[in-house]
Amino acid sequence: xxxxxxxxxxxxxxxxxxxxxxxxxxxxxxxxxxxxxxxxxxxxxxxxxxxxxxxxxxxxxxxxxxxxxxxxxxxxxxxxxxxxxxxxxxxxxxxxxxxxxxxxxxxxxxxxxxxxxxxxxxxxxxxxxxxxxxxxxxxxxxxxxxxxxxxxxxxxxxxxxxxxxxxxxxxxxxxxxxxxxxxxxxxxxxxxxxxxxxxxxxxxxxxxxxxxxxxxxxxxxxxxxxxxxxxxxxxxxxxxxxxxxxxxxxxxxxxxxxxxxxxxxxxxxxxxxxxxxxxxxxxxxxxxxxxxxxxxxxxxxxxxxxxxxxxxxxxxxxxxxxxxxxxxxxxxxxxxxxxxxxxxxxxxxxxxxxxxxxxxxxxxxxxxxxxxxxxxxxxxxxxxxxxxxxxxxxxxxxxxxxxxxxxxxxxxxxxxxxxxxxxxxxxxxxxxxxxxxxxxxxxxxxxxxx
Amino acid sequence: xxxxxxxxxxxxxxxxxxxxxxxxxxxxxxxxxxxxxxxxxxxxxxxxxxxxxxxxxxxxxxxxxxxxxxxxxxxxxxxxxxxxxxxxxxxxxxxxxxxxxxxxxxxxxxxxxxxxxxxxxxxxxxxxxxxxxxxxxxxxxxxxxxxxxxxxxxxxxxxxxxxxxxxxxxxxxxxxxxxxxxxxxxxxxxxxxxxxxxxxxxxxxxxxxxxxxxxxxxxxxxxxxxxxxxxxxxxxxxxxxxxxxxxxxxxxxxxxxxxxxxxxxxxxxxxxxxxxxxxxxxxxxxxxxxxxxxxxxxxxxxxxxxxxxxxxxxxxxxxxxxxxxxxxxxxxxxxxxxxxxxx
Numbered sequence: 001x002x003x004x005x006x007x008x009x010x011x012x013x014x015x016x017x018x019x020x021x022x023x024x025x026x027x028x029x030x031x032x033x034x035x036x037x038x039x040x041x042x043x044x045x046x047x048x049x050x051x052x053x054x055x056x057x058x059x060x061x062x063x064x065x066x067x068x069x070x071x072x073x074x075x076x077x078x079x080x081x082x083x084x085x086x087x088x089x090x091x092x093x094x095x096x097x098x099x100x101x102x103x104x105x106x107x108x109x110x111x112x113x114x115x116x117x118x119x120x121x122x123x124x125x126x127x128x129x130x131x132x133x134x135x136x137x138x139x140x141x142x143x144x145x146x147x148x149x150x151x152x153x154x155x156x157x158x159x160x161x162x163x164x165x166x167x168x169x170x171x172x173x174x175x176x177x178x179x180x181x182x183x184x185x186x187x188x189x190x191x192x193x194x195x196x197x198x199x200x201x202x203x204x205x206x207x208x209x210x211x212x213x214x215x216x217x218x219x220x221x222x223x224x225x226x227x228x229x230x231x232x233x234x235x236x237x238x239x240x241x242x243x244x245x246x247x248x249x250x251x252x253x254x255x256x257x258x259x260x261x262x263x264x265x266x267x268x269x270x271x272x273x274x275x276x277x278x279x280x281x282x283x284x285x286x287x288x289x290x291x292x293x294x295x296x297x298x299x300x301x302x303x304x305x306x307x308x309x310x311x312x313x314x315x316x317x318x319x320x321x322x323x324x325x326x327x328x329x330x331x332x333x334x335x336x337x338x339x340x341x342x343x344x345x346x347x348x349x350x351x352x353x354x355x356x357x358x359x360x361x362x363x364x365x366x367x368x369x370x371x372x373x374x375x376x377x378x379x380x381x382x383x384x385x386x387x388x389x390x391x392x393x394x395x396x397x398x399x400x401x402x403x404x405x406x407x408x409x410x411x412x413x414x415x416x417x418x419x420x421x422x423x424x425x426x427x428x429x430x431x432x433x434x435x436x437x438x439x440x441x442x443x444x445x446x447x448x449x450x
Numbered sequence: 451x452x453x454x455x456x457x458x459x460x461x462x463x464x465x466x467x468x469x470x471x472x473x474x475x476x477x478x479x480x481x482x483x484x485x486x487x488x489x490x491x492x493x494x495x496x497x498x499x500x501x502x503x504x505x506x507x508x509x510x511x512x513x514x515x516x517x518x519x520x521x522x523x524x525x526x527x528x529x530x531x532x533x534x535x536x537x538x539x540x541x542x543x544x545x546x547x548x549x550x551x552x553x554x555x556x557x558x559x560x561x562x563x564x565x566x567x568x569x570x571x572x573x574x575x576x577x578x579x580x581x582x583x584x585x586x587x588x589x590x591x592x593x594x595x596x597x598x599x600x601x602x603x604x605x606x607x608x609x610x611x612x613x614x615x616x617x618x619x620x621x622x623x624x625x626x627x628x629x630x631x632x633x634x635x636x637x638x639x640x641x642x643x644x645x646x647x648x649x650x651x652x653x654x655x656x657x658x659x660x661x662x663x664x665x666x667x668x669x670x671x672x673x674x675x676x677x678x679x680x681x682x683x684x685x686x687x688x689x690x691x692x693x694x695x696x697x698x699x700x701x702x703x704x705x706x707x708x709x710x711x712x713x714x715x716x717x718x719x720x721x722x723x724x725x726x727x728x729x730x731x732x733x734x735x736x737x738x739x740x741x742x743x744x745x746x747x748x749x750x751x752x753x754x755x756x757x758x759x760x761x762x763x764x765x766x767x768x769x770x771x772x773x774x775x776x777x778x779x780x781x782x783x784x785x786x787x788x789x790x791x792x793x
Contacts, residue, residue: 269710410518
């Protein structure tokens, strides 16, 4: 009688171990063929444009989409090439990126963090995008940046102005071209002092989310350094619509400046209502009552109409600048869409080109190689003068514009005027600045999804 | 004291809008028994009647001004409104300036026709279906209307200023002997409150003092018996739907200068107006009006800094808190009748 070592239990055990062994590689690398998340293998590469197509910032999102579509055309060699002709880096030649034709898919962030994450996730997992670009709202940008970090793809942020995006919430896979609230404060304060003096009492109305808080903090700190007093900071819900109950008590407080830390539709409503309440016709403490909107956009200015006249604010870029890069971009955008681009359109256009350029210089779509190519990258010809993508926090440093509502606009687009181009040196700060998360804020490790 | 007065004034205009929308909702619910979630969209469409008329009156032809340049460096095309070239610059500008009040004339027929179309075309097929079905279909309709408006007018709020004569504000506090500049109130908000009061009075007078109104009230109380008397109650109810749509539309037209119209303003008001209807008592017209003003004013109080310092975020939940308290203590709402929605 032969004795066999084979028992039913033994076979099952061996099978289970062998099965686990076979399955092991695919558990840890979902597709062993690719070296990083969504590595493009065919003749095309797909970008994901995640912008608000609905919600309070929708108009910005639609303008971002126009710009991104234009950027893709220019990358693929269609149209007049726009800023590719003026960009200081000359590696992009209109034949796509690394020989692959650029395609894109779009997602609707709805100006909500959860919806934005869902649309980004779907673009990464279903459409296989190699990067996500765009967006308006810092709450959304921070949420999507975190998702891209986990997924192992590059996030090129669109319009996000909160200090946190490249401050305490900075990520190795996330990059911001747009300026931030600290820079707005640093640029605006000297102009405000010249216009309104150093003895002012400011009342802040602040959008109740990350961007509002950091902008309020930045502006209050910059104006307090001038000698201004911050009388009160009131937080208002995003999308409140009617701000009258927040505006009515302003005069009672003895304030003589109202600072609206609002954006998009909210800013249009709060500014309009403040003007309806006659604030700008009042005299308080022997001075004319003034309103300041620290973060401007052309689309908001267009929406606020007459009420914007004489109001100061700041911007990342404006189509009225006269440098060659701006002129090339305004020409291609204007001829395609019949209107000048907004500053959110500009930032998304530039981000798309910067990503493509970094990929080409790195010779790879691998997010870690791309990140390395972007870090410390100095460039020019993109409308903002000499610009640096700082390696420590992935924030771009460049000149900041101080703007004012024009008194006699010639056309519907000619609503704002550039009061001052604040030089880059004046808005720079240390990477471990307390408003940017201090010493604890780090980028973490780059993730390529493997 | 002055702060309290200020917030009461502030609550009045918001309360007026709630009351007007809730009045229409209650009319529809009371007559047709339909819970109309598209009612907020009707308010929004009213506001867009004002936007449309403003755009229509500002329709312009282009005149090339060779002395000036546009943003691409081409000769500037200056837009001259047709009305200004027809009636002269001054009268033309005045007509454009008064576009919001003039929109009332446009909104009444548009809203009544839209109301008829909604009732005959869609909602009548849902009379015998459960309330959940009615809510779903009207909610869907609201989304469709919203998207149509967004397609034509874009997503940004559109400035619709009040006539120049009503811009600015008056010092209400100084009139009552308070310090100047403490209680200021924009003229247009006062106009809105008075306008709302007139509309509400007109609706009540219509229901109370006309034969038509009497039949409708009888129908609200007992539809079947009125039908048995040989009166075509259905047609009257359709007319009431058109009337309710017109009330919501007018509320929207006049609200346009207060809150620049955007495509989702209807949704924002709808949810609150439903709470108003429930707090006021389902099916009770005076209840809807009373609750509209009460909740509007309380919401204003809740956004005072002093109140928010005690309970942060209270301004966003106050209406729902009050709704809970009222429904716990008076389950039928402030002025609700027995037997409504209880079968």
